[in-house]
Amino acid sequence: MISLIDYGAGNMASVRKAFEHLALETEIIDKPEQISKAAKLVLPGVGNFKSLEKLEQTGMRAAIQESVARGVPFLGICLGMQWLFETSTEAPEVKGLGIFPGKCTRFTETPRSLHVGWNQISFCNSSSRLFQGIADGSYFYFTHSYWCPIESSSSATTQFQTEFAAALEKKNVFGMQFHPEKSGDSGLRILKNFGELPC
Amino acid sequence: MLSKRIIACLDVSGGRVVKGTKFVALRDAGDPAELARFHAEGGADEVVFLDISATRENRTTLLDAVRRTAAQIFVPFTVGGGVRSFEEAAALFDCGADKMTINSAAVVNPKLITTIAMRFGSQAVVVAIDAKRAGNSYGVWVKGGTEPTDRDAVTWAREAQECGAGEIMLTSIDQDGMRSGFDCELTARVSEAVSIPVIASGGAGSGGHFIDVFTKGKADAALAASIFHFGLQNARELKQELQKSGIPVRLPC
Numbered sequence: 001m002i003s004l005i006d007y008g009a010g011n012m013a014s015v016r017k018a019f020e021h022l023a024l025e026t027e028i029i030d031k032p033e034q035i036s037k038a039a040k041l042v043l044p045g046v047g048n049f050k051s052l053e054k055l056e057q058t059g060m061r062a063a064i065q066e067s068v069a070r071g072v073p074f075l076g077i078c079l080g081m082q083w084l085f086e087t088s089t090e091a092p093e094v095k096g097l098g099i100f101p102g103k104c105t106r107f108t109e110t111p112r113s114l115h116v117g118w119n120q121i122s123f124c125n126s127s128s129r130l131f132q133g134i135a136d137g138s139y140f141y142f143t144h145s146y147w148c149p150i151e152s153s154s155s156a157t158t159q160f161q162t163e164f165a166a167a168l169e170k171k172n173v174f175g176m177q178f179h180p181e182k183s184g185d186s187g188l189r190i191l192k193n194f195g196e197l198p199c
Numbered sequence: 200m201l202s203k204r205i206i207a208c209l210d211v212s213g214g215r216v217v218k219g220t221k222f223v224a225l226r227d228a229g230d231p232a233e234l235a236r237f238h239a240e241g242g243a244d245e246v247v248f249l250d251i252s253a254t255r256e257n258r259t260t261l262l263d264a265v266r267r268t269a270a271q272i273f274v275p276f277t278v279g280g281g282v283r284s285f286e287e288a289a290a291l292f293d294c295g296a297d298k299m300t301i302n303s304a305a306v307v308n309p310k311l312i313t314t315i316a317m318r319f320g321s322q323a324v325v326v327a328i329d330a331k332r333a334g335n336s337y338g339v340w341v342k343g344g345t346e347p348t349d350r351d352a353v354t355w356a357r358e359a360q361e362c363g364a365g366e367i368m369l370t371s372i373d374q375d376g377m378r379s380g381f382d383c384e385l386t387a388r389v390s391e392a393v394s395i396p397v398i399a400s401g402g403a404g405s406g407g408h409f410i411d412v413f414t415k416g417k418a419d420a421a422l423a424a425s426i427f428h429f430g431l432q433n434a435r436e437l438k439q440e441l442q443k444s445g446i447p448v449r450l451p452c
Contacts, residue, residue, distance in 0.1 A: 011319060013295045017270055047320035113394040114365065116322065117419065118244055118449040119201045139202065139449040141244075141275060143322040143365075160201055182275050182297060184239070184451065 002195060003038035005060065006030045009051035015044040015077065018181035022188060024195040032063035039199045041072060044181075045079025049104070049146070050091035052083050065097060073172045073197045075130075081168065081175030082148055090146050099173055102149040107161050116143045121156040121166040121178070128155040128169050130176075130193045138186045140166070140178035148177060202449045203413045203441070204420035205434050206245040206398060207238035211280070212252035214260035232267040239272040242434035242451045246272055247368075247422065249300070250280030251343060258287065262294050269295025277325060279368075288315045292323070300368055302327040303341035306348055306355070309362045316363030324366075325398070326359040328352055330385055331372040337385050344372045356389045356397075367393060368422070371401040378404025386416035398422055406440035413446050 002019055006012055006028050019026045029035060041064065045052075055061040068074050076084050083096045088104035096103075107113055118139040123131065147164035150157055158166040158177070168175035174194065180187035209216045209231050216229050235246045248268065250261045258281075265278050278291045279300025291299050305312050305326055316324045329344045330337040330352035337352035356367050369389050371382035381402045390397040396419035399412045403423045412418045423437075438448040 009318070009320070011292050011297065011323065013269070013293065014297055017295060018273055021270070021273070046322055109394050111394065112396065112419070114322070114396065115201065116366065116396045117201050117204050142201075143275075145321075182273060184274055188273055 001038070002026045002040045002042055003029045003034065005035065005041060005043045005055075005064070007052060007054040007058075007060070009047045009054075011046060012044060014179075015042065015181045018188060018191055019195065022192050022195060024191070030058070030060070032059040035060055035063035035067055038067065038072065040194070040197070041067060041074045042194075043074070043076045043080030043083065045077055045081075045083070046143075047079060048090060049079065049082065049088040049094055052079065052096075053091070053094045055083075056095065061095075061097070068097070068099070068173055071172050073194065073199065074174065075194050076175045077181070078144055078177060078179060081177050082146060084168065084173065084175050085148055088146055099170065100148075100151055100153060100168060100175075102151060104146040104148050106146050114143070114145045115147070115160040117141070118183075119158050119160060119178075121158050123156050124154050128167070129197065130167070130169060130174055130190050131155065132193050133189050134186055140180070140183040140187060142178045144177060148175075200447045202244070202447045203418070204244040204398075205242070205409070205437060205448070206247055206420055206422045207235075207243035207434065208247045208249060208400070208422045208424040209234055210424060211248055211250050211261065211264060214264045217251070231264045232271055235268045235276070236271045238434065239274045242438055242449075243274070244420070244434075244449060245275040245277065247277040247279070247300070248296075250278070252280075258290070262290060265291060265294040265296055279325070279327060285311065285314050285318070288319070292319055298323045298325050298365070300325040300327040302329065305359065305362075306339060306341050306350065309358060312359060312362035312364050316365070321363050321365035324364050325368050326356075326364040326366075327368040327370065328356060328359070328389075329370045329372050332382075332385070337388070340372055344370070344375070352385065353388050353392045357392050360393045360395050364395060366396045366398060368398040368400055370422075374402030375400070377402055380404065380408040381412040381416055381418070381421065383411050383416035386412055386418050390417040390419070396420060406437055409437060409441060410444045410446060413441070
C-alpha cells in the first residue's frame with residue numbers, strides 16, 4: 001500500500017491514477033496516526049510552499065520525520081521534494097523537513113519565470129534505485145518556479161537558467177522535481193521502481 | 200534543454216471529438232479517450248480537451264469523457280471550454296485533469312483566475328485568449344470566438360499573468376482551421392509581453408508552420424488539432440522534422 005499525503009492543496013488524482021495504472025494500491029491520508037502506520041509515503045505537490053505549513057499545524061510533519069527516521073520509503077514530488085530542504089524563499093517562515101541542506105529559490109523573471117515542459121535530466125551517478133531502467137538524458141515533465149540546489153545526495157540535475165537538482169536520493173528518502181506521473185513511460189517506470197522498493 | 204512542446208488538441212462536442220474550421224463546420228473524429236491515448240503514445244507532449252459545446256450542453260458527458268481519458272494518459276492533460284466557476288474547475292480536477300483553460304469567464308471576472316490558482320496552483324490555470332486582428336492590434340473575442348470585447352490581446356495576456364495564470368493559450372481566430380500557418384506576429388507580441396509560457400494555436404498545416412511559430416513567433420508550445428486527426432502527420436514525424444531544423448523537441452523512443 002502506498003500512502004499519498006493530502007495537505008489540502010493541489011491535485012491528488014493524477015498521482016493516484018498513475019499508481020493504480022501500475023496495479024499498485026494507494027490510499028489518501030491526512031492524519032499523523034495514518035502516516036505513522038504507512039508502509040510507503042508519497043508527498044505530491046503543486047502550488048505554494050506556504051500551503052505546506054499545514055503539515056506542521058496538523059502534526060503530520062513530526063509523524064513524517066519519525067517515519068523517515070525509521071526507514072519508511074518516502075517520495076516527495078515537485079513541491080514535495082522542495083519541502084525536503086530547509087526552506088524556500090517562497091515562504092521563508094515555513095520550515096521544510098531539512099533532510100537536505102539549503103533552500104529553494106526562484107527563477108529569474110525574464111524571459112520565462114516558470115520552468116514548464118519536458119526537459120532532460122543528467123544522472124549524477126549510476127546507483128539510483130529509482131532510475132533503474134531509465135536512460136541518462138531522458139525527458140521528464142517539469143512545472144515549477146522555484147528550484148532546489150545541487151548537493152551530495154542529488155541523483156540527477158537539469159538545466160534551465162541554472163543547473164539545479166532534478167532528483168534526490170538518500171537512503172529511504174527520494175525527491176523528484178519533475179512529475180513522474182505526467183512523464184509518460186519513463187515516469188511510470190520510476191513510480192514502479194518506488195512501488196517495488198522493499199518496505 | 201527545455202523542449203518545445205507539441206500539444207494535441209481534441210475539440211469535443213457531446214462527448215465526441217470533432218474538429219473545427221473557423222469554429223463552425225464540424226466533423227466527427229472519434230472517441231476522446233482513445234484519441235488522447237493515441238496522441239500521447241504517438242509522441243504528443245500534452246493533450247488538450249476543449250469542450251466547444253460546453254456553454255450550450257450539460258457538463259455530465261464532458262466529465263465522464265474527462266474521467267475516462269485521464270485514466271489512460273500519463274502526460275499532462277488539460278481540459279477547458281465553458282468553465283464559468285470555481286466549482287466547475289474543481290469538478291474537472293476531480294475527474295483527473297491536470298490543468299484547465301478558462302476563457303470567456305476570465306474576461307468577465309479576472310478574479311476567477313486568482314481563485315482557481317490559489318487552490319490548485321498557477322501551473323493548473325491556462326488562460327485561453329481568442330484574438331482577432333483589428334488594424335495594427337489584436338482584439339480579444341469571447342464565446343467561442345463569436346463575440347468581440349474591448350480588450351487588447353497583449354494587455355489582457357499580461358493582466359491574466361498578474362492574476363495568477365500559469366500559461367497563455369493564444370488562438371488566432373483569423374488563422375484557425377485555415378492550415379496556412381500560425382499568426383507569428385500575434386504570438387511574438389504576446390510572448391514578449393509575458394514571462395509565462397505561451398501556447399500558439401490556430402493555423403497549423405505543415406511542419407514548417409511549427410518551425411515558424413517556435414522561431415519567429417517565440418512560442419513555448421504549439422497546438423495542433425486537425426493536422427493529426429486524419430493521419431496527415433503524427434507528433435513523432437512532426438518532431439523529427441522540427442529536430443532537423445534545430446528546434447529542441449522530445450523524441451519519444
